[in-house]
Structures are given as structure tokens and as C-alpha cells.
Amino acid sequence: MxxxxxxxxxxxxxxxxxxxxxxxxxxxxxxxxxxxxxxxxxxxxxxxxSGSSMEEYIVMIMWNRISKDSKPSLLYLTTNTSTTIQITTSDDLDPVIKSQIDQTAQFDSELKIKLPAELHGDFFQKEAKAVRIKSTEPISVALFDNNDGISDDSSMIIPKSKLSTSYMVVTTETTFTTKDTIRGFGIAALDEDTRINITLRLYSRRDTTRTININGTIYGDYDTFEISMNNFETFQVGSNNLDLTGTTIESSKPVAVFSGSRCNTSVDSGSPVCSQNMEQLPSTNEWDQKFILTPDIDKKHILGQICSEGDTKIETYSPTLGFNRSILLPEGRYTFAMQKDFYITSNKPIMIAKLIQADITNSSIRNTYMTIVQGVDQYIRLYRLIVPDQYVENFVTITIKTSFVQDIRINGQILDPQMIRHQYYASPNSEYTYLIVQVLPGLIEVTTTSSEPFGLSMNGYSSSDAYGFEGSAIFP
CATH class of the missing domain: 2.10.25.10 (Laminin)
Structure with missing residues (x-):
């Protein structure tokens, strides 16, 4: 030279x-x-x-802000071995924003990453705002979509190996309709030239027209529109008067799909708070046929949505209430309310979402969060998660076969009885038990001495906010 x-x-x-x-x-x-x-x-x-046992994750930030602010979203990553990650964004992203995100890091336990507010997407626009995470080892990735202390929610991020080309959207009805009350879904592409067909389902108890304007074209119930997306591109569809549950998404290549609602409020009594709901959706081939639905810590109202493909027979049982019920569910959606635990089985795979409306202890303020219920066949043997520090109370709900309750360990320790806020049987003949355990901020590892699979969900509250998600990555 x-x-x-x-x-x-x-x-x-x-x-x-x-x-x-x-x-x-x-x-x-x-x-x-x-x-x-x-x-x-x-x-x-x-x-x-080019890690030898590489996994990938794709993240998009939805429409969670009513008004623009500079508050970041947060990613919480955990591993149980030395892991190298690379976080990348599109070359079409603003270079200043891109420089705040793209990075390579090595960690052995936990890692917290801020994503700038500029990644929040807009409706009906293709934007290069997705974030890709590559890791050399399996990791757990949880997204908190806006750290504003008023309205956010969280979701586990599904690894690329479990993404697919077929999805059904689930959103939740809101208790009032304003310009800020929006239900919708978002799609993030992983590959170039991904062709997507979206068949809309449009439902409203208030609006009989049931139409939606997408970039100047009016679409009705069961209408289909097509888009083509490239790597790192995102696209969001939303409506302030329609529930989009039952909308189907078919793509030529695997995509990631998120859904929820902005400015949702509780139907329960007390002072409502406008709250964001958000979850990443599993593909239809990741649905299950057996579920145990557990209530929140204060057992307030829960609104559930069941999604199905084709006519499906569903059996519901509540050990607490002591009743059985059979339902023939047509293709699309079924809405139900619950205050107690439910055990649900079906003759075909289904997806269940919960909109949970609850509060912190001794507060009249109601907050909401949304979860996709983990199927019993999706229970795993070890969960490693970060309990966030911006909430007043945090809980994990553990659902396990009754004969293995004594095997539960949190950070290697036997459960302290003072940590257990509630413990109930949760299935016919008391086969399963669920425990609601209060936990402190920081890294937690939940496992059993017998390696018995179990279900786990996490949720928490502050004075005017709530979050929740279910499931985690598997660590060998």
C-alpha cells in the first residue's frame, strides 16, 4: 500500500x-x-x-404510541451459555438510526438492548423497519414495545425456525371507539420478493358497513388484497372500528406476524387506562389442541378469542366452577369471558388469545395486556427470563402436573411459600396445578428437578401500565 x-x-x-x-x-x-x-x-x-448453530429472530415495533415521543422499546435477551449475537437492520434505514441499532455482542447470561422510537411503524406503508437478530446459540428474546411508563405490552419473539407461511390474525374488541382506539396487525418480511395474500375478516357490533380503506381501495369482509415485500420491510393494517380476528395471511416465504390493539381499556369497573396490547402470532402449524387458561393475580375479567380453521368441536371445563360445555366453533372466531381457570380441548388445532384486565394491589386503575395461550403440548422443561425493573409487581404463573409441583425450582431454589400468591388445581381430576408466584426484577431461571415439562407465563403492573407474555426459548 x-x-x-x-x-x-x-x-x-x-x-x-x-x-x-x-x-x-x-x-x-x-x-x-x-x-x-x-x-x-x-x-x-x-x-x-456465520455461527455453527445459528438461530434468527425478526422484530418489528407496532403502532403503540398515540402521540410521538422519544421513548425506546426494549429487548431482553437471555442465554445459558456463551453466545454471540449480531443485530442488523436494512441498508435503506436512516443511517443515523441504523447506527444506533446494528451491533455485535457476546454475552453469557443476559443482555438489554434499546431500540429507538423511530422504528415504530405507520399504517398501510411498506417501511424498512424490521430488526434481525442472529445468535450462535438458542436464546430467549422478549420485546417490550414502548418504555413510556403508561402504555406498553410485551411478547416473546418466535425464532425463525418456527415461522411459516400461514397465519390467522387475532385482535381484541375495545370498549370504546375513537381515533386512538385501533386494532390491527403487522407483517415483517425476512426475504426478498415475498408475496403475501391477506383475506380480511371484518367484524363490528357498531359498524354494519364493515369495510376498510387500504391506500384508497375499499375492501369488505372476505375480500383479499396482495402485497410484495422485501427483506426487513414491515407493513401494518389497522382500524379504529373493526375487529380483524379471523383475517388470514398466506405468504410465498416465511414471515413474522404481530397483532394487538392500541388504546384498549378494561370493561371492568374502576378507572380505565388507555393501554397498548401486542403479541407475536404463531403460525397455524404451531397451534395446539389442549390448553389450560389461568386467571390473573386478582382474578378480574378476562376476554378470550379462539381462532379456528374450519368447523371445530371444543370442550371446555372449569375445575373451579365445576361445569362442562361443548361448542361447535365455525371457521374464524369465538369470543368468551372468564374469571376462573378453564381447561379447553379441541378436535382440531386452534389458537387462543387472552385480553387480561387487572391492576396492581390496592389500586382501582384497570390496565390490560394481551397473551397468546401456550398449548399443553408446547410446555418445555426450562425457562430463562428477565423480570423487568420498571413495574411495581411481577408474577410468573407455572402450570404443571400436580404430582410434580414439589420439583419446581426458581434459580435453583425450592419455592418459598411466601412467594406463592395462589395455587389451584387446573384440569379434570386435578391432573394439573397452577401456581401464581411473585418474583423480583432480574434474571430468573425456572425448571424442575425431574425435567417435567410445564407451562409458564409472566406478567406485571405499575400504577398505570401492564404487560404479559407466555412461553420461552428452549435451552438444551
Whole structure:
């Protein structure tokens, strides 16, 4: 390599600019150099992330802000081994914003990442606002969509290996209709030239027209529209007067789908608070046929939505209330309310969402959050999660076969009876038990000494906010 006004001076050290990234070592080769890359990286300058047991996650931030602010969204990552991650965004994203997000990091336990407010998307626009996470080992990824202390929600992020090309949307009805009360869904593409067909289901008890305007075209119930998306692009559909539950999404390549509602409020008594609801949706091939639905800590009203493909027979049982009920569910949606636990089985795979309306202890303020219920066949043996520190109270609900309750361990310790706020039987013949356990902020690992699979959900409250999600990544 040469330098100087007339390019007549040889640079003795071509590695002086540290051209090799991600810990790579620069080796001089004549007038040039090569990079000896660290494990999990390759390429001329060690910029290619290529972990041997790599997993990927795709994240998008929905429409959670009523008015624009600078509050970030948060990602909580956990692992139980040394893991390298790479976070990337689209080259079409504003360079200033991109520089705040793109990074490579190594961690052994937990990692908290801020995502700038500019990633929040708009409706009916294709935007290059998705975030991709690659990891060398399985990790748990939880998204808190806006850290504003008033209205946010959370979701576990589903790994790419479980994403697919077929989804059904579930949103929740809201208790009032204003310009700020919006139900909708968002799609994030992982690959170039992804073709998507969306068949709309439009429901409202107030609006008999049941139509939606998408970029100047009016669509009705069962109408289909098509879009084409590229890697890192997002697209959101929303309505302030329609429930979109039952809308189907079919794509030529796997995509990630999120849904929920903005400015939802409780139908329960007390002072309502406008609250965001959000969950990433499982693909239809990840649905289940057996569910145990547990109430919230204060057992307030829960609104449920069941989604099905084709006519489905559903059996419901409440151990607490002592009743059985059979339902023939047509394709699409079924709405129900609950205050106690429910055990639900079906003859075909279904998806169940819960809109939970509750509060912190001794407060009259009602907050809502949304979860997608974890099926019994989706229970796993170990959960490693971060309990956030911005909430007054945090809880995990553990659902496990009754004969294995004594095997539960949190951070390697036997459950302290003072941590258990409620414990109930949760299935016919008391086969399952669920426990609501209060936990402190920080990293927690929940497992059993017998390696018995169990279900886990997490939720929490502050004075004017709530969050909740179910499930986690599997750690070998």
C-alpha cells in the first residue's frame, strides 16, 4: 500500500487502520492484508456472521404510541451459555438510526438492548423497519414495545425456525371507539420478493358497513388484497372500528406476524387506562389442541378469542366452577369471558388469545395486556427470563402436573411459600396445578428437578401500565 502526495511512499503497516472487525486479527500480505477471523465470523473483514448453530429472530415495533415521543422499546435477551449475537437492520434505514441499532455482542447470561422510537411503524406503508437478530446459540428474546411508563405490552419473539407461511390474525374488541382506539396487525418480511395474500375478516357490533380503506381501495369482509415485500420491510393494517380476528395471511416465504390493539381499556369497573396490547402470532402449524387458561393475580375479567380453521368441536371445563360445555366453533372466531381457570380441548388445532384486565394491589386503575395461550403440548422443561425493573409487581404463573409441583425450582431454589400468591388445581381430576408466584426484577431461571415439562407465563403492573407474555426459548 502506498501513500503521500505522489503515492511514492510505502506504508509499512497496512494493518494500521484496524480493518478487521469483530475481533479479527489483521495479517500483512505484501502490499495488502488478510483477516484471521474469530469463531462465528468470516469474510474479507470478518463482517459475515456465520455461527455453527445459528438461530434468527425478526422484530418489528407496532403502532403503540398515540402521540410521538422519544421513548425506546426494549429487548431482553437471555442465554445459558456463551453466545454471540449480531443485530442488523436494512441498508435503506436512516443511517443515523441504523447506527444506533446494528451491533455485535457476546454475552453469557443476559443482555438489554434499546431500540429507538423511530422504528415504530405507520399504517398501510411498506417501511424498512424490521430488526434481525442472529445468535450462535438458542436464546430467549422478549420485546417490550414502548418504555413510556403508561402504555406498553410485551411478547416473546418466535425464532425463525418456527415461522411459516400461514397465519390467522387475532385482535381484541375495545370498549370504546375513537381515533386512538385501533386494532390491527403487522407483517415483517425476512426475504426478498415475498408475496403475501391477506383475506380480511371484518367484524363490528357498531359498524354494519364493515369495510376498510387500504391506500384508497375499499375492501369488505372476505375480500383479499396482495402485497410484495422485501427483506426487513414491515407493513401494518389497522382500524379504529373493526375487529380483524379471523383475517388470514398466506405468504410465498416465511414471515413474522404481530397483532394487538392500541388504546384498549378494561370493561371492568374502576378507572380505565388507555393501554397498548401486542403479541407475536404463531403460525397455524404451531397451534395446539389442549390448553389450560389461568386467571390473573386478582382474578378480574378476562376476554378470550379462539381462532379456528374450519368447523371445530371444543370442550371446555372449569375445575373451579365445576361445569362442562361443548361448542361447535365455525371457521374464524369465538369470543368468551372468564374469571376462573378453564381447561379447553379441541378436535382440531386452534389458537387462543387472552385480553387480561387487572391492576396492581390496592389500586382501582384497570390496565390490560394481551397473551397468546401456550398449548399443553408446547410446555418445555426450562425457562430463562428477565423480570423487568420498571413495574411495581411481577408474577410468573407455572402450570404443571400436580404430582410434580414439589420439583419446581426458581434459580435453583425450592419455592418459598411466601412467594406463592395462589395455587389451584387446573384440569379434570386435578391432573394439573397452577401456581401464581411473585418474583423480583432480574434474571430468573425456572425448571424442575425431574425435567417435567410445564407451562409458564409472566406478567406485571405499575400504577398505570401492564404487560404479559407466555412461553420461552428452549435451552438444551
Amino acid at each position: 502506498w501513500t503521500g502526495e505522489f503515492c511514492d511512499k510505502k506504508v509499512k503497516d497496512v494493518c494500521h487502520s484496524n480493518p478487521c472487525q469483530n475481533g479479527g486479527t489483521c495479517v500483512e500480505k505484501g502490499f495488502w492484508y488478510t483477516c484471521k477471523c474469530q469463531e462465528n465470523f468470516s469474510g474479507e473483514r470478518c463482517t459475515e456472521f
